[in-house]
Amino acid sequence: MKNLLISCLLLVAATTTRAQLLPVYLDNSKSIDERIEDALSRMTLDEKIRVLHAQSKFSSRGVPRLGIPDLWTDDGPHGIRPDVLWDSWRDAGKTNDSVVAFPALTCLAASWNPALARIYGKSLGEEARYRGKDMVLGPGVNIYRTPLGGRNFEYLGEDPFLISTMVVPYIQGVQSNGVSACVKHFALNNDEANRHNLNVIVDDRALNEIYLPAYKAAVQKGKVWAVMCAYNYYNNQPMCTNGKLVVKKLKGEWGFDGVAITDWGARTTTDDAVKYGLDMEFGTHTDGLHKESKNAYNNYYLAFPYMKGIINGRYGTKELDEKVRRILRLFYRTNMNPDRKTGFLCSEEHYATARKVGEEGIVLLQNQRNVLPLNLQKTRRILVVGENAIKMMTVGGGSSSLKVQHEITPIEGLKARLKGMKIEVDYARGYVGDTTGAYNGVRTGQDLREYRSEEELLREAVDKAKGADYIIYIGGLNKSEHQDDEGYDRLTYDLPYNQDRLIEALARANKNMVYVNISGNAVAMPWKSRVPAIVQGWFLGSESGKALAAVLTGDTNPSGKLPFTWPARLEDVGAHVLNTYPGTWRPDHKLIDEEYKESIYVGYRWVDHAKTTPLFAFGHGLSYTSFKLFDLRADKTAMTREDRITFTVKVKNTGKVAGAEVIQLYIHDDESSLERPYKELKGFQKVYLEPGESKEVSITVDNDALSFYDDKAGAWKSENGNFEALVGNASDNLPLKLKFQLK
Known part of the structure; x- marks a missing residue:
């Protein structure tokens, strides 16, 4: 017994000694602030500088000497982007980075279901963890100001209250995994055209009532750990180094304790980055703007130029230490968090979430004569028309492009639902749109090439329509340039590829027509009165076909509501009737000034103010x-x-x-x-x-x-x-x- 007691005392003493020797920065029993200060005191100038900027396309350096891992980010507002090469945007060719594509955020917003937003965020964060990512570059909360905005599909609509209510649980869901959300693009990134050169002019009322509330909610209610600054300018200052919005508003008034990071390739200078609150610099090129230079990350503004400025006395270390404190706090919340789990990839629960969001977000816009749901007992033949019925939509669109484990197209989903029933599902393409199916080296594997003429395709569709019980037209937009695509705005409100002509012809041929619009944006519908049923189908991700089939057949009763106003014409939108979009180049051709003359009157607020009649109102959505x-x-x-x-x-x-x-x-x-x-x-x-x-x-x-x-x-x-x-x-x-x- 005596020997046992001595052994126990020696074990306690040894344990106590090890605990006393454990550095504070590694001691999980200490507060994060204590650990930050200890780690900061141990870091060299070189180590402090290195954590401020990228070391590859999507990673920044940790502190290897102190056992602090590198930080890995990834695009992913609705799915975790495939891995790319270290110094290139090209797909890395991995076989273990296929993911679940969740519906785009316009669809999530259309669910008007905050509880579903949390499940969405949690599922996304689990996929990020499994893939070894520490930060998800999303969600996007910029305001839907014009239906021409090429990136609207990644955002949550036009109303600051709706967006704020939906984004908070999304962030909480992601970060419950020990993965940082990164709310973007702060701020006023409301169109994509010339986004690097756009200087937004907006009054303080509109800024605070319309464009900033969702960011404030993300910070103060969602407790988001990172904010990505936009490409555009405000008050003639780049957003990444904007004194009024980053320093005074974000970090001052709102009390943001996370990191402010650049968008990839955003403009700044070392002087501005030091002075105006930028914490981490990412980008695609040597200075974020010009010709790519391999392994040029040490030349970033917050890299060697900053270190050199400190050594020669141009800058002090107060600002540097504050930036490093914020980054260390991010480390302790993510890759230094001992409690975070492994995560899951492509689980049944994630696919179920994707389908649930799709079903709840699909909006039944019009249903004359109760054409929907499909009467399957009296149906023998359904004609599906449109390229979007067969086209995979998860590849393309910019940074949100994904490599998926599977994607069920609308026609595949409908055929699977009707399998075993005596119902023929026929198909006519009707039109040809984007046949590429590739982005940054990721390919869908589809061959959508078509050699028949527009007239031949139209004739085939109309001929087949005459004998069908229903026509289900699945068209709209896609993710190619000047449609729903990062870096481009739409050039017209009309449907592309001469679809209006085809829709009119089909409506004349068969009275039981259902139009399913695949897009993240409103489109013109000059044929609305002649098409009895209209469904907004969004970009629904991996389970697209299943979600659409469930709504069309009545297995799921639609409950989605529009998160934006659907104008009858562009002239009914404040930004267009006041000729403020897309702005005017300055005489020196360096910046475009875009003044938000409509001020607080965005979306339904403009409808009430100008007394216009939308095609479909904000919040509209029918049921069975x-x-x-x-x-x-x-x-x-x-x-x-x-x-x-x-x-x-x-x-x-x-x-x-x-x-x-x-x-x-x-x-x-x-x-x-x-x-x-x-x-x-x-x-x-x-x-x-x-x-x-x-x-x-x-x-x-x-x-x-x-x-x-x-x-x-x-x-x-x-x-x-x-x-x-x-x-x-x-x-x-x-x-x-x-x-x-x-x-």
């Missing part, structure tokens, strides 16, 4: 059942600024099938010292109901929901007076109203 909203009431008729008010409404499923409705609450201010939009979204909730079932939905608002930004005072402000709550299921369908006061 019907709902009744009634008995709107509030827990009080007046509130103070420290108070809250809760609105409750009853919802009943008055149809014959189960379904979900999104209850939307907008606030109208009766009188204000500054001009305000007629109404603004301030609350929503998705509710699921069986046939005949009723539920009560409660939405609570506080003083923030009644406030506006006073640009003269430079602060948010609410004013005493009368307000009105407007409740319904779309921005143009708000039948329930209730007045209340702010005292």
Whole structure:
């Protein structure tokens, strides 16, 4: 017994000694701040400089001497991008980097389901962890200002409240894996054309009420660990080194404690990077702009030029240490986090999430004569028309291009759903669009080459349409240049490839026509009155065909709602009617000035302001059942600024099938010292109901929901007076109203 006691005491002593010898920066029992300061005190100048900038396309250096690993980033707002070569954008040719493609973020936003956004983010983070990534370069929260924006498909719509509500759980889901989200592109990156040369001119009200709230929510509510700065300029300063937005707003007013990183190839200088808050510099070229030079990362602005400036006394070390502190904090949250899990890749749960998001995000825009869902009992032949029915959409579009384990096309999904039934699924291509199917060395493997003429394709489609029970036309946009594609804006609001002519001809040939629009953007629909059923199908990712088939056949009751206004024409959009887009080149041809003259009137706010009629309103989306909203009431008729008010409404499923409705609450201010939009979204909730079932939905608002930004005072402000709550299921369908006061 005595020997055993001695052995135990020796073991305790040895353990204590090892714990005492463990450096603070490696001691998990210490706070992150303590560990940061200890690690910082041990780093040489060279080591501090090295963590500030890239060492390859997607990685930055750790501190090998101290056992701190390199940091690995990857594009991935809706899927983890395939690995590329160390010094090139070309695919690395790996066979273990195929992933699940989740629906693009416009589809996620259209679900109006924050709980689903968290599952989406968690699944994405798990795929990132398995692939060894420490940071996902997403999500994107820039505002849908014009339907010509080439990158709108990667964003979450037009309304700051909707975006803020959806982005917070997405970030929390990603970061629950010990993987950093990186919200982008901060800020005012609302179109892609000439994005490196664009100087945005916008008033402070619009900046704070429309363009910044989602970033603020990402920082203060989502606790995001990284923010990517945009290519464009604001106030004649590049966004990556913007004193007003990065230093004063992001790191000052909002209290952001993470890292501010460049977009790949963003403009800066060493002086500005040191002074205006840039923490990490990534890029594709020696200085982020010009000819690529292999292994040129040491020449980045925050590399040797910065070190040389410190050595010769041009710069002090205060700013350097602050940047390194933020980067060390990122390390401790990600690659130095002892609790993070391995992750999963291409799991059944991830595919189920992708399909669920797709099904909930698909929007039934129009359904005259109840053409949908397809009546399978009385159907013998379905004609599918359109290139997008057979085209894989996960490759292309810019940085969000993916290499997937599988992608089920719309026609494959429909055929699989109808297998075993006595229903023929015929196909006619109808038009030829993008046949490439390749991006940066990743190929879909499809051969979409077509040698028949436009007339031959049209004739075949019309001839086949005449004998079909249904035509399902699957068209819209794709991810090639000047469509939904990074670096390019659309050149026209019209559908490409002369699709309108084909759609008109098919509508004349068969009255049971369903148009499925694949895109992340609204498109012109001059034939809307002649096509009974219209579905917005988005870019749905790996499970695209299954999700679409489920909605078309009625296996899933559509519940998606538009996250942006769908204008009838470009002239109904403020940015276009005021001739502010795409801006004007300066005389020296160095920058383009684009003034946001429409100010706070974006999307449905512009619709109310200009009294236009959209093709489909913000928040619009139909169902295969019907709902009744009634008995709107509030827990009080007046509130103070420290108070809250809760609105409750009853919802009943008055149809014959189960379904979900999104209850939307907008606030109208009766009188204000500054001009305000007629109404603004301030609350929503998705509710699921069986046939005949009723539920009560409660939405609570506080003083923030009644406030506006006073640009003269430079602060948010609410004013005493009368307000009105407007409740319904779309921005143009708000039948329930209730007045209340702010005292």
